[in-house]
Amino acid sequence: MxxxxxxxxxxxxxxxxxxxxxxxxxxxxxxxxxxxxxxxxxxxxxxxxxxxxxxxxxxxxxxxxxxxxxxxxxxxxxxxxxxxxxxxxxxxxxxxxxxxxxxxxxxxxxxxxxxxxxxxxxxxxxxxxxxxxxxxxxxxxxxxxxxxxxxxxxxxxNLPNFPGIESFTGPAYHTAYWPEEGVELAGKRVGIIGTGSTGVQAIPMIAEQAEHLTVFQRTPNYVIPARNRPVSQEEMDEIKTRYDEVWAKVRRHWFSFPFDMANMLAGSMEENERTRIYEKAWANGGFPFLFSFDDLLFDPVANESAAEFVRGKIRETVEDPAVADLLSPRYPFGAKRPPSGTGYYEAFNRDNVSLLDVAANAITEITPRGVRLTDGTEHEVDVLVFATGFDxxxxxxxxxxxxxxxxxxxxxxxxxxxxxxxxxxxxxxxxxxxxxxxxxxxxxxxxxxxxxxxxxxxxxxxxxxxxxxxxxxxxxxxxxxxxxxxxxxxxxxxxxxxxxxxxxxxxxxxxxxxxxxxxxxxxxxxxxxxxxxxxxxxxxxxxxxxxxxxxx
Known part of the structure; x- marks a missing residue:
């Protein structure tokens, strides 16, 4: 300040x-x-x-x-x-x-x-x-x-009212109140609760720092690769020449993006051509993948084609089939806000990352040393991170x-x-x-x-x-x-x-x-x-x- x-x-x-x-x-x-x-x-x-x-x-x-x-x-x-x-x-x-x-x-x-x-x-x-x-x-x-x-x-x-939450003896953070000076995670056992947009961004970064990261997942997410990269001055200069066009398109777009709507329907397209379009959108990355076709949010057949495409990418990326299955959503694509991520699915290939399904085996309490689940197992951590989103x-x-x-x-x-x-x-x-x-x-x-x-x-x-x-x-x-x-x-x-x-x-x-x-x-x-x-x-x-x- x-x-x-x-x-x-x-x-x-x-x-x-x-x-x-x-x-x-x-x-x-x-x-x-x-x-x-x-x-x-x-x-x-x-x-x-x-x-x-x-x-x-x-x-x-x-x-x-x-x-x-x-x-x-x-x-x-x-x-x-x-x-x-x-x-x-x-x-x-x-x-x-x-x-x-x-x-x-x-x-x-x-x-x-x-x-x-x-x-x-x-x-x-x-x-x-x-x-x-x-x-x-x-x-x-x-x-x-x-x-x-x-x-x-x-x-x-939103901080869920987990029993015993005040008893945890280590440092605990909600991602919305992360300290300005940062948090030292090297050599620490970290537990993160939540795999929404925030968790998707934080998990790969924390995994690189922590001795071990335990991810407590209630609902898996369809994560689209962000394909982030530097923007050159030449690219910015080119964008600046067409800002009038950019904002005109933003004003007429369903999601306020500077793109034309697809004018294509996945539900009535031949599978090979549909897959080609998904691959192109996946390679480009980012939230616009949701708008690859105009019927993804309305037609169950079209939606399932996008959902299964993403699940296929998860299976290709995550080496352990059981982990890939846990990371694969079964609800309609878009029913939760689909986040963009960098190295999210890849993080679960690391030896120092564990994934726990707390939909099937729910969190019953926070203990002084970690997190206890319904089956009685206690997962000890040094640091707790709540990526539990917002009200x-x-x-x-x-x-x-x-x-x-x-x-x-x-x-x-x-x-x-x-x-x-x-x-x-x-x-x-x-x-x-x-x-x-x-x-x-x-x-x-x-x-x-x-x-x-x-x-x-x-x-x-x-x-x-x-x-x-x-x-x-x-x-x-x-x-x-x-x-x-x-x-x-x-x-x-x-x-x-x-x-x-x-x-x-x-x-x-x-x-x-x-x-x-x-x-x-x-x-x-x-x-x-x-x-x-x-x-x-x-x-x-x-x-x-x-x-x-x-x-x-």
Whole structure:
């Protein structure tokens, strides 16, 4: 953290009134603060991390990097910034992402709008003043007309409530809170619990350092090779000449990628040709493998062809057939977010790596010396790593004490699952807007977060112009949106498989309501819907006008 960031953090007043409070300093929050300031509004931002970056500040675990390519996992709103910034790897590491956020914050002087190292404890809507009263854990209080949450989809760590977890005598780490100085693992017996996207990145790196690594796997994953590599200056220069084309394609893509859709169906293609296309996508690597064909998420036959192709690659790579079988998923490809990895399956060929199936032989407790399973075996380790993912979509919101009209607590309202309109607003919480909130798209986050922030900025401009004191989703609109995202999800294979523990449905968190948390209709369609809602004079929102119209 820079000296300037420290100074600006401590210089902020303890109690104040502002136009807007923004919670979070990741992709959504930083851009939202910038937009609001450009509109002439006063802004107070809060970020629990010591500096900008949001999730990317915290995720410092070994191997942490993006699974979208850097040149489109970024902001697009400033042409100069696009020309100035150079990505050095195809999939940027956490340090490179942190440098990028620092560059953006410096370019637009955004740190001065934030209190860092400050966690919001509560946000309560005052119906008498139509203002949000925001209180931090340090006791600071801020009153704002608008409350904008940009807390991220994957930012609230999930630590399962294993019996005896406090008894472990060695060091234990959740990957979302990895120490900045790193962890010395050489010569240590390490146990890692979890094989989601984080575990997939961390396991090969830890295996290279540890004396022995024991992997506790509940659900295997379809891991696509990342094919990471350095990006030359010549390649970056070429990309910069076609950024207009890049962002035009991003805007029209289901997942906000700068590629054309395949316009091919795996279910009706001859097997040899289909395999050739899979091989080409596998060689290219990365998340776009999911879009090799347009029917993989809808047609069971097509999906099984992709699933079996990946299982074949696992069998080719992993030397022990029994281990390869344990690593091979049997649920539909895509029902869990398919991660990109480097050397993941190869790591299980190492003599110092063991794989344990805790779906068949569950973890019963954490002991002072390690992990005990149902069969009574105790696996001793010196270091425990929890790669157990996140309480996704809703977790970061419900962990704050957000109270709307009539004293309704958001966590209570969403106890049986979130209800929103567009993933942006929820009934009973006036003037609260969410960036990448529950029921927003599963997509490449930066373009969608930027688009949503633009939508919110335009909505606030509309409110001020109309002299409106409140904007709030109607119950009918949020019910319709919830029904729509559920109906869309049920047309896909993404929610198939009762035994799949996926954050798409909240089933990765014990006791959480098993409902659809994500809009699966495509980022392009989502943006179209949002634009149409605005064009229809914000249909699905109740707008209350109690003041003279704002002149500007």
């Amino acid at each position: 820079s000296t300037s960031a420290v100074g600006l953090t401590t210089a902020q007043p303890q109690n104040r009134e502002v136009d807007a409070v923004v919670i979070g300093a990741g992709f959504g929050g930083l851009y939202m603060a910038h937009q609001l300031r450009e509109m002439g509004l006063t802004v107070q931002g809060y970020e629990s991390a010591p500096d900008v970056g949001g999730t990317w500040y915290w995720n410092r675990y070994p191997g942490a990097r993006t699974d979208c390519e850097g040149y489109y996992y970024c902001y697009s709103f400033d042409p100069e910034m696009l020309q100035q910034w150079n990505w050095t790897e195809r999939y940027p590491t956490q340090p490179e992402m942190q440098s990028y956020f620092g560059y953006v914050a410096d370019k637009f002087d955004l740190r001065r709008s934030y209190r860092f190292g400050t966690r919001v404890e509560s946000a309560v809507f005052d119906e008498n003043t139509d203002r949000w009263q925001v209180r931090t854990e340090t006791g600071e209080q801020t009153s704002a007309i608008y409350l904008i949450t940009a807390v991220g989809i994957l930012s609230a760590p 996704a979509s809703t977790g970061a919101m419900t962990r704050m004490n957000i109270v709307g009209r009539d004293g309704v607590v958001l966590a209570d309202k969403w106890a049986e699952g979130p209800n929103t309109h567009l993933g942006i607003s929820t009934h009973g919480f006036p003037n609260m807007f969410m960036i990448t909130g529950p029921q927003s798209p599963f997509t490449n986050i930066p373009p969608c977060a930027q688009n949503t922030a633009d939508w919110i900025a335009e909505a606030i401009t509309h409110l001020r112009r109309e002299g409106a004191s409140r904007m709030e989703a109607t119950e009918a609109a949020e019910q319709a949106w919830t029904e729509q995202i559920t109906a869309i999800a049920e047309q896909t294979l993404l929610t198939a498989g009762k035994d799949v523990h996926s954050w798409f449905t909240g089933t990765n968190v014990e006791g959480k309501a098993a409902v659809i948390n994500v809009f699966f209709g495509g980022a392009d369609k989502y943006m179209d819907i949002c634009e149409q809602v605005a064009a229809d004079n914000y249909s699905g929102f109740e707008i209350t006008t109690t003041e003279p119209a704002y002149a500007n």
